[in-house]
Amino acid sequence: MEQVRAAEAAAMARLPEGTLMQRAAHGLAAVCGRLLGRVYGSRVLVLAGSGDNGGDALYAGALLARRGARVRALLLSPERVHAGGLAALRAAGGRVTDDQREFAAADLVLDGIVGIGGRGGLRPEAAGFAGMARRGTVVAVDVPSGVVAGTGEVAGAALRADVTVCFGTYKPGLLVDPGASYAGVVHLVEIGIELPEAAVTALQEADVRRLLPVPDVESDKYRRGVVGIAAGSAKYPGAAVLSVAGALRGGAGLIRYVGSAAAEVVRRFPEVVVSDAGLAAAGRVQSWVVGPGGGDGVGEVLDQALGAGVPVLVDADGLTELARRGPVAGASLVLTPHTGEAARLLAGATGQAPPDAAGLAASRLATARRLAELYGATVLLKGSTTVVADPDGRCRVNPTGTPWLATAGSGDVLAGLLGSLLAAGLAPFDAASVAAYLHGLAGRHAAERGTPITAMDVATAVNHQGLGELRRPPRDGS
Numbered sequence: 190m191e192q193v194r195a196a197e198a199a200a201m202a203r204l205p206e207g208t209l210m211q212r213a214a215h216g217l218a219a220v221c222g223r224l225l226g227r228v229y230g231s232r233v234l235v236l237a238g239s240g241d242n243g244g245d246a247l248y249a250g251a252l253l254a255r256r257g258a259r260v261r262a263l264l265l266s267p268e269r270v271h272a273g274g275l276a277a278l279r280a281a282g283g284r285v286t287d288d289q290r291e292f293a294a295a296d297l298v299l300d301g302i303v304g305i306g307g308r309g310g311l312r313p314e315a316a317g318f319a320g321m322a323r324r325g326t327v328v329a330v331d332v333p334s335g336v337v338a339g340t341g342e343v344a345g346a347a348l349r350a351d352v353t354v355c356f357g358t359y360k361p362g363l364l365v366d367p368g369a370s371y372a373g374v375v376h377l378v379e380i381g382i383e384l385p386e387a388a389v390t391a392l393q394e395a396d397v398r399r400l401l402p403v404p405d406v407e408s409d410k411y412r413r414g415v416v417g418i419a420a421g422s423a424k425y426p427g428a429a430v431l432s433v434a435g436a437l438r439g440g441a442g443l444i445r446y447v448g449s450a451a452a453e454v455v456r457r458f459p460e461v462v463v464s465d466a467g468l469a470a471a472g473r474v475q476s477w478v479v480g481p482g483g484g485d486g487v488g489e490v491l492d493q494a495l496g497a498g499v500p501v502l503v504d505a506d507g508l509t510e511l512a513r514r515g516p517v518a519g520a521s522l523v524l525t526p527h528t529g530e531a532a533r534l535l536a537g538a539t540g541q542a543p544p545d546a547a548g549l550a551a552s553r554l555a556t557a558r559r560l561a562e563l564y565g566a567t568v569l570l571k572g573s574t575t576v577v578a579d580p581d582g583r584c585r586v587n588p589t590g591t592p593w594l595a596t597a598g599s600g601d602v603l604a605g606l607l608g609s610l611l612a613a614g615l616a617p618f619d620a621a622s623v624a625a626y627l628h629g630l631a632g633r634h635a636a637e638r639g640t641p642i643t644a645m646d647v648a649t650a651v652n653h654q655g656l657g658e659l660r661r662p663p664r665d666g667s
């Protein structure tokens with residue numbers, strides 16, 4: 190958020206005073222007008238805190254009042270309210286109220302309590318609104334109050350918005366849970382600020398299209414990439430089948446499977462080359478996937494993979510084993526923990542007791558970054574919002590996915606898919622973020638009818654036609 194402030198300061202220095210706030214307020218009022226349909230005669234409540242966020246809300250309230258809305262403003266700190274915003278609202282016919290019942294009666298509530306200047310949990314006078322019954326639409330100004338704009342963390346209560354109108358740039362807190370679940374539909378209003386490359390980004394369809402490997406005339410199966418899958422055990426043979434299913438859809442030219450589920454794997458996928466000897470006997474690969482359903486023998490498998498000189502993806506039982514050892518040097522590593530595994534990994538690296546997994550889910554960006562730094566690895570932290578952190582500090586939030594993906598074995602499919610992209614030569618950070626993107630889209634496609642899906646449905650859906658389009662260059666060649 191420091192970058193946003195610096196960019197705003199630079200723009201403000203160029204522009205007449207108040208220009209950015211006026212742009213923000215006009216964009217905000219326009220969205221509110223569309224949501225209301227008929228502005229004239231509608232009831233609007235502005236919740237105004239003491240900073241510029243309250244200023245935006247009051248100016249937008251004034252614009253709606255000029256169009257005939259009955260606008261009331263509830264001031265959370267009347268002595269420190271944005272004076273210009275309040276004067277504009279009054280001049281337009283709006284009034285100040287202290288009647289909290291306006292909240293339930295309003296057709297539209299503008300949440301201008303705090304924006305990017307919010308610190309700590311909402312103060313008690315504001316927190317009460319978080320749980321209050323409402324009839325109308327709640328529109329958050331820039332960010333739902335109570336959500337930390339830079340991280341998506343929520344310290345205590347936050348206002349639940351139907352729509353968030355953010356200014357200049359999407360704040361990470363609108364894209365990462367738990368914050369994202371408070372934001373509703375997010376609209377961006379351009380206010381003319383120029384930002385440096387953001388610390389947290391999200392892949393767009395065009396990025397995925399650019400990154401996904403497509404075979405050309407010179408390709409052969411080895412050049413397309415060979416992925417090695419060391420997964421499954423007597424107890425969990427299914428994990429082997431599912432990670433191979435994911436890998437087959439990732440675009441590698443050949444899959445070598447090593448482990449005790451070789452018979453199950455070839456029965457289902459005759460195209461896979463299998464062996465039940467060690468990794469060294471498997472032949473050359475360009476990446477190893479270690480751990481899904483790995484069972485007790487996973488330690489030795491991990492040792493062999495780490496010594497193979499190719500990128501290694503460690504998942505599931507492999508992560509538990511890695512946590513026992515703590516950070517290892519030498520290999521290019523991708524770790525794919527859910528929050529429970531992340532807790533173990535943190536404990537393994539710090540020697541402290543494992544932190545509470547729910548707490549890690551509430552601070553997803555910080556958790557992924559910390560693990561990436563501690564293990565010198567690319568970390569894909571799974572869950573309601575998947576985030577990918579690189580040891581070089583970059584971070585991506587995955588924009589696709591659906592809660593239907595929370596089904597046994599879907600993580601195995603993701604591991605195979607990601608391993609396949611590594612073998613095809615994508616850098617670990619790109620491979621992880623593209624895999625999460627495709628996995629999330631496949632999950633959405635499989636769950637299109639709103640019925641439960643299986644992990645194998647997800648793997649199959651990666652080949653769905655819509656996703657296949659991502660591998661085709663656009664017709665204009667751009």
Ligand SMILES: NC(=O)C1=CN([C@@H]2O[C@H](COP(=O)(O)OP(=O)(O)OC[C@H]3O[C@@H](n4cnc5c(N)ncnc54)[C@H](O)[C@@H]3O)[C@@H](O)[C@H]2O)[C@@H](O)CC1
Nearest residue numbers: 197209210239240241242303304305306307308310312331
């Ligand atoms: N700086 C700019 O040029 C622009 C800023 N804009 C708006 O300005 C906002 C940032 O404004 P500010 O820097 O004034 O900060 P905010 O208005 O976001 O918050 C600061 C105020 O809120 C109070 N506050 C902090 N934490 C609180 C909490 N937990 N509970 C209750 N009150 C709390 C503080 O005492 C302070 O008065 C942006 O989010 C955006 O809405 C827009 O107008 C666009 C242009």
Ligand SMILES: Nc1ncnc2c1ncn2[C@@H]1O[C@H](COP(=O)(O)OP(=O)(O)O)[C@@H](O)[C@H]1O
Nearest residue numbers: 527571572573591592594595597598599600601
């Ligand atoms: N609430 C949720 N919303 C969206 N995706 C989820 C949610 N919970 C889990 N997922 C996704 O489902 C997959 C589950 O993987 P994982 O936890 O490894 O399960 P398993 O080990 O059974 O395969 C991950 O891709 C994860 O991001």
Ligand SMILES: [K+]
Nearest residue numbers: 300303332334
């Ligand atoms: K707000």
